[in-house]
Amino acid sequence: MTNPPRPRRVVVLVSGAGSTLRAVLEAAREDAYGARVVGVVTDKDGIGALDIARECGVPTAVVRLADFESRALWDEAIARTIATFDPEIVLLAGFMRLLGEPSLERFGGRILNTHPALLPAYPGAHGVRDALAGGAKVTGCTVIVVDAGVDTGPIVAQAAVEVLDDDTEPTLHERIKEVERVLVTATLGRLAREGWTVSGRTVRIGAANPTTEESS
Known part of the structure; x- marks a missing residue:
C-alpha cells in the first residue's frame, strides 16, 4: 500500500x-x-x-x-x-x-492572502465599504498569491456574495467572512494536495512542484 x-x-x-x-x-x-x-x-x-x-x-x-x-x-x-x-x-x-x-x-510565490472583494475591484483596506459605495450588486472574496503591491497579486480563487438592498458594511462583511472561511480552507487544501505554478498573472493548480514560479 x-x-x-x-x-x-x-x-x-x-x-x-x-x-x-x-x-x-x-x-x-x-x-x-x-x-x-x-x-x-x-x-x-x-x-x-x-x-x-x-x-x-x-x-x-x-x-x-x-x-x-x-x-x-x-x-x-x-x-x-x-x-x-x-x-x-x-x-x-x-x-x-x-x-x-x-x-x-x-x-515568494508561497504566501497566500484573502481580500473581502472580487479583485481587482475594490482593493485596499476598505473593500466592503467601497463595494457598497460603488453600488456593486455582487461582491465577494478573493484568495491571491502575495506580491509587493497591495492586493495586486495573482488570483488563485474567488467566491461571489450578493449585495442586498438593505446591506450595511457590517452585515455585508459578515456574510463575506462566512464565505471567505470556506473558500480559504478549500483553496489551501487543494494547493497543498495538488501544488501550483504562477505564470505572470495566472495561477495554475495541479502542478507537480508548488514552489515553482514560471517566467511570464
Whole structure:
C-alpha cells in the first residue's frame, strides 16, 4: 500500500480573533486535507487566535512592531520568525500588516492572502465599504498569491456574495467572512494536495512542484 503524501507545512499569520485559523485547523484534522498548521505568528498579544492555536497545540510567536526601532527591523524579524517553522505555505488569515521584502524574498510565490472583494475591484483596506459605495450588486472574496503591491497579486480563487438592498458594511462583511472561511480552507487544501505554478498573472493548480514560479 502506498503511503499518503506528507501534509504541507503551513504557517498562519493573524491579527485578530482567528475564525479562519480555526476553520483551517478543523479541516487539517483530516489526513486527506493535505496541509498541517505548524506555527501561528501574530503581531499582537492577547488575541483570540493565540488562544485557538494553543488549544490545538500549535506553537505560536508574537512579533510586535512596537518592540522594534524601525519597520525595517520588524520586517526582518517577522521573516526570521516565519522561517523558524520551515513552512511550505504561508497563509495570511486576517493579518493586518503588509509583509516586507525580507518575507517576500524568502517565501515568494508561497504566501497566500484573502481580500473581502472580487479583485481587482475594490482593493485596499476598505473593500466592503467601497463595494457598497460603488453600488456593486455582487461582491465577494478573493484568495491571491502575495506580491509587493497591495492586493495586486495573482488570483488563485474567488467566491461571489450578493449585495442586498438593505446591506450595511457590517452585515455585508459578515456574510463575506462566512464565505471567505470556506473558500480559504478549500483553496489551501487543494494547493497543498495538488501544488501550483504562477505564470505572470495566472495561477495554475495541479502542478507537480508548488514552489515553482514560471517566467511570464
